[in-house]
Amino acid sequence: MSPSPLAAATHERVVIESFLGGGEHRTLADDVLDGLTRPFKELPPKHFYDEHGAQLFDQICELPEYYPTRCERAILTDRSAEIVEITGAAELVELGSGTAAKTRLLLAAMHEAGTLDRYVPIDVTESMVRSSAQTLVEAFDGLRVHGIVGDFERHLGHVPPPVDGRPRIVAFLGGTIGNFTPGSRRRFLRSLSALLGPDDFLLIGTDLVKDPAVLEAAYDDSAGVTAAFNRNVLTVLNRELDADFAVDAYEHVAFFDRDREWIEMRLRARRPQRVTVGQLGLRLTFAAGEELRTEISAKFTPERIRGDLAAAGMELCDSLTDDDGLFALNLARVRSTSS
Template sequence: MIRKQQMEIDNYEKVAVTPRFCYFKPKVMTNSTMAQEIAFSLSQKKKFISSKFFYDDVGSETFEKICDLPEYYLTRTEFEILDEIKSDLSEYLADNFALVELGSGSSVKTRKLLEILTCKQKDVEYYPVDISDILKDSSINLHDEYENLKITGIIDNYETGLEFIRTLDHTKKLVAFLGSSMGNFSPKEGMEFLEKIHESMSVGDMLLLGLDLVKDVKILESAYNDSSGITADFNCNLLLRLNKEFGANFDLTKFKHVAVFNKKHRRIEMYLKSLTKQHVFMPVIDLFLKFKKDELIHTEYSHKYTTSQIKKMTKRTGFRLVHMWNDKKNYFTMALFAVEK
């Protein structure tokens, strides 16, 4: 459970939904931080918008649609691996573990982990961390499905989630970071984030990490350029969000979704391309933008990994690689890491 002093954090309020489900959220919901970041990132010579801003209500719902697309193999493949390794994973989770999930989303894959823990333990503590309010609905669904599950959610970014993890009194924790979300970080940022995760954990804790592997370029690019245009809608929703929240006048007919694989850096790069020379004004943050024809706004990286890369990451961040499970096509891997003294 969370220590009393953590529950009394000045900047957060605890919302008790049921005796078995509560969540923490910032007391003051403000766009000031987002405004500062957007003003900075769009004022750079190479414009960009952080991928964390994808996930407003519309963005979160659209991403759930992406996960069901035939071209988007990631969610489907990771789910299949989790289903196949339940018996193996169960052996590594012989003791009582609390489950902490970074970027919980709709918690569909979470059920595979809860199936293991709720069968082995009398009571299970689950700590989902997500920047989106989707956490509330997904947690209620899990709450109703598992009678021996207690849920404490954190509606905020990963960094805040890690601060909460540090305060947990559990003997052991399983931290899950699924969906290849690790790929959104640059290699340097990814290493730093893994180090932060390691620092928030204790000896005996384990980390389950989902990572997308390097594969045929056509397969990779198709996953981010689906024929239905759902990923394009997801990307373009960033501009709609800026229009809604900051009074911007982005014309979506003048921008195009672009997703390409960069072989050198082994990553999918997603952009919004200006189709014409144009001006955009954001009155709420007093920002005037000039776009050249074909100018790009970078919105996301999705790095792909090799087995050797994963092993190097393990050594450099202080984890011990326990096991890796790949699907039959070697599209995706689930890697289990242990924290040791």
């Protein structure tokens, strides 16, 4: 059962609901019990993003090797007015909203078009939801914000219905859809499809298949920021679950799997390790050279995104790319049942 929402207004046009509680600690514990006791150890990438992890990721986004954020921002700068004209959206729902830095370009275009009514950010970090809500209502006259502090994989059912049936955009930016394995990706897209009415649109960011050298550099930068970001997940486990990982005893590994067309990030034990996860009573061993997978990031072709959307009952309406064709923003809607 979901925890009761904790609602509070920080502004007369802001409502924040939190659906996170003690169960979130259990989620991390469950993921550790499941992922680290497998023959091939792995953890989901959502546990990267504690406060320090989020700061490191912000640094990654500014690195010269890391093009996705830069390319997606360029598309939104150039094409937000076009997106708003196509959709006529009065509302923007954003999964994994963070600081809403890129989304602000869409909100500005909606405001300029005279359609902007409500923004619904969803993020696990309550401070980010609150601060961005306050900033945005002060920036855009008349904007209302209904913030949801929660996990977009588990709390989509708490997204409020659209206002007066007016069109809305559900945005899932940053290429985050690539963190899902193919079957999970299609299941998640079906859950997004359920949020869309006949006049609504999904706006989803996808990183595109390209030269493996470009891809691998983006996930293994020369400054070592991505390596620090990757190892930070062990710090999270040490703090939250009373584990005793020797963080510096693991090296960052990133490579492009050409068969699956995805990037994998792993942590490799430099020498044999014995680890205790105190709160779970769990003892783990790592052989020298043994790897723990911490992320996959699938890269897309037009055929792949079209096929994934079709499997979720949606159709691709348009795909907008940056000038270099590195990244795409895809507009989709629920497939019409009429013949």
